[in-house]
Amino acid sequence: MLSIKDLHASVEGNEILKGINLEVKPGEVHAIMGPNGSGKSTLASVLAGRDDYEISQGSVQFDGIDLLELSPEERSREGLFLAFQYPVEIPGVSNTNFMKACINAKRKHHGQDPMKPHEFLKMIKEKAALVDLDPQFLHRSVNEGFSGGEKKRNEIFQMAMLEPKLGILDETDSGLDIDALKVVSNGVNALRNEKNAFVVITHYQRLLNYIVPDFVHVLYKGKIVKSGDKSLALELEEKGYDWIKEELTPAQ
Amino acid sequence: MTPKEYKDQLIGQYTEFKAAQNGRANSDFQKQGEQFAQSLGQLDFPTKRHEEWKYTTLDRVLKKWPKPVFKSAPIDHFWLAQNGISGIQTVKVILANGILDRFDKLPAGVTLEAYSLGNQVEVAPTDATDIFENINRAFAVDSIKIKVAANTVVPIPIKIVNVLDATHEAVFAQRNVEIEVGKNAEVTFIERQITKGPNTSLANGLTHIKVDNNAQVKHLVLQNDGDNASQVNRTYVDQNRDSVYSNYVFSLSGEVIRNNLRISLNAENTVGNMYGLYLLDGKEHVDNHTVVDHRLPNCESNELYKGVLNGYSTGVFNGKIFVRQDAQKTNAYQQNRNLLISDHATINTKPQLEIWADDVKCSHGCTVGQLxxxxxxxxxxxxxxxxxxxxxxxxxxxxxxxxxxxxxxxxxxxxxxxxxxxxxxxx
Structure with a gap:
């Protein structure tokens, strides 16, 4: 589904991604871990199409399409979703109107008619319940005055509404208490099926107790330096990243 | 033509104007008008050197030589209905070139007088130092007074529409409206100007609104006239004890728009609200000058003006809040927020606060930003x-x-x- 080959990306002349290779197949959950500044969020931003980055080398295929040729909105309509690390507030735009615009933009892209109001209403209620969001929130402006936990739940709610093929969670767990973490994880788990896939970017192994990954990758200095199964996450939690750094440093 | 030349021509036309008023020249209204016409000689159109007119000029409008109108014009009511606001029930008061044309049956407790109906309309004191007020008083053919009796709750909005006829030539029309709202009364006014025809129109409005004890007045001003339509408005509001007056101005299209709104909170426990939205494109220019004068204790004013400026448009916001020494326990809030969505649009914004009392809560601010x-x-x-x-x-x-x-x-x-x-x- 997602095939990243030798991806290099830089911002203002500093190379941050230095040759990423990653294959994600339908039904899989990949976790990407790594110390601060290793390029985790850059990878998420590059995939979502943020234009602050210059791609100097490499390719990204998404379901057979050259992802890097698409605008952010086209990537979304093709089924890519980024749950933001820091969701922005958009005063004056209600969650309902926002979602209506998103869904109908996607449907239009795929040659479908706008969703019927009653179907939309039914869907929005179901999905809100999935992440335990009070239906009242639907009338409020997007993320305005939301707590950190509510913002992250809103990201998962939006993901549930848009039913992406690939969901990228950029540190969705950061700053969440254990109850909020469970709600968010349950939401993601409910969406998992054999046709979609998730890339979960996180600092903390804790999240992976709830969203159990098939693969764990360690990103360090812009490269994936180690891959394994979920036990790698436990090892990282226990031993930190130093042993990986040492493995990578040639003996003096 | 320079503004000076325009003014000189205007003075020259007064004799013709007077002659066209069909022997009503001896009324108080016209006698006063003549005095204002005479003092025009000493006044000039403001230039950029005038602090209150630093960023707004009517030069481009006056260049078109809008001719002062001496009489009413027949209204094409089919056209007016087509360009009206559908889906809303109102009591319509229609003016043609500022002169009363017709009005709907008035709700109980509401009365209308007009100079053109033979009534002696008493106009509130006029600022003789202001050229626009002078011109208004000198060249106004009509003056309309709407009274809402005490304890009257007017069930549907009263809409005052001024239709300008610029079919054949550029026109300059005066609109003179007096509103009195009695004790405990409640009423909503909608004010709108609409120009027919392709030529330049300039409307010079002078409105006085008296709000008596415990009355509630909502006043909407809809400015969505044509690309060659300009207007200068002076709206004076005087509020008595426990009253609430709220002004909402929507400037959505027009050539040059200058609004002067002055609210005087003359008694205790009054609330004055001012809300504005201006949405500009092309070379449109909108200038909102507002003043709220807190004279006595326990009053509140709220002001929020928002602007979106595109193209080469220019906007001005100047908001003054005065809190006099006696006006303790004042709450006064003022905000002006602007979105510039083109690199060529300009906004000049100046929030001003002058406070002489010491126990008050006041805040003001402005923002100018992009998306x-x-x-x-x-x-x-x-x-x-x-x-x-x-x-x-x-x-x-x-x-x-x-x-x-x-x-x-x-x-x-x-x-x-x-x-x-x-x-x-x-x-």
Whole structure:
């Protein structure tokens, strides 16, 4: 589904991604871990199409399409979703109107008619319940005055509404208490099926107790330096990243 | 033609104007008018050197030589209905070139007098140092007074529409309206100007509103006239004890618009609200000058003006809050927020606060910004294209003022007008 080959990306002349290779197949959950500044969020931003980055080398295929040729909105309509690390507030735009615009933009892209109001209403209620969001929130402006936990739940709610093929969670767990973490994880788990896939970017192994990954990758200095199964996450939690750094440093 | 030459011609036309008034020259109204005409000699159109007119000039309008109108013009009511506000029930008072044309049956407790109906309309004191007020008083053919009796709750809005006829030539029309709202009365006014014809129009409005004890007045001003239509408005509001007056001005199109709104909180426990939205494109120019004068204790004023400026448009906001020494326990809030969505648009904003009392809560501020890139990316990352995302954000910015205005049935009209102006459609 997602095939990243030798991806290099830089911002203002500093190379941050230095040759990423990653294959994600339908039904899989990949976790990407790594110390601060290793390029985790850059990878998420590059995939979502943020234009602050210059791609100097490499390719990204998404379901057979050259992802890097698409605008952010086209990537979304093709089924890519980024749950933001820091969701922005958009005063004056209600969650309902926002979602209506998103869904109908996607449907239009795929040659479908706008969703019927009653179907939309039914869907929005179901999905809100999935992440335990009070239906009242639907009338409020997007993320305005939301707590950190509510913002992250809103990201998962939006993901549930848009039913992406690939969901990228950029540190969705950061700053969440254990109850909020469970709600968010349950939401993601409910969406998992054999046709979609998730890339979960996180600092903390804790999240992976709830969203159990098939693969764990360690990103360090812009490269994936180690891959394994979920036990790698436990090892990282226990031993930190130093042993990986040492493995990578040639003996003096 | 320079403004000076325009003024000299105007003075020269007064004799002709007077002759056209059919022997009513001996009335108090016209006698006063003559005095104002005489003092025009000492006044000049303001220039950029005039502090209150630093960023606004009518030169481009006066250059078209808008001819002062001496008489009413027949109204094409079919055309007016087509260009009216549909879906909203109002009591219509229609003026043609500022002169009373016709009005609907008035609700109980509401009366209308007009100079043109033979009534002696007493006009509130006029600022003789102001050239526009002088011209208004000198060249006004008519003066209209609407009274709402004490304890009257007027069930539907009263709409005052001034139709200008610029079919054959550029016109300059005076509108003179006096409003008195009695004790405990409640009423909503909608004010609108609409120009027929392709030529330049300039309307010079002078409105006095008296709000008596415990009365509630809502006043909507809809400025969505044609590209060659300009207006200068002076609105004076005097509030008595426990009254609430709220002004909502929507400047959606026009050539040059200058609004002067002055609210005097003359007694205790009064509330004055001022809300404005200006949405500009092309070379449109809108200038809002507001003053709220807190004279006595325990009064409140709220002001929020928002602007979206595109193209080469220019906007001005100047808001003054005076809190006099006696006006303890005043709450006064003022905000002006602007979105510049083109590199060529300009806004000059100046919030001013003058406080002589010591126990008050006051705040003021202004912002000028562009659309937020992070918000745009967020919307796009959910599948919304750039143009729609921009539109959604502008719409959201503007909707705050639309939501504040009290006439539910007018919301759709305003939202449609905004969409049309921004050239986008939202479901």
């Amino acid at each position: 937020d890139e992070e918000q745009l990316f967020y919307l796009r990352s959910r599948g919304i294209d750039t143009n729609s995302a921009r539109a959604l954000m502008i719409y959201a910015f503007a909707s705050e003022i639309v939501e504040k205005q009290p006439v539910e049935a007018l919301k759709e009209y305003l939202f449609n007008a905004i969409s049309k102006k921004l050239a986008f459609n939202l479901e």
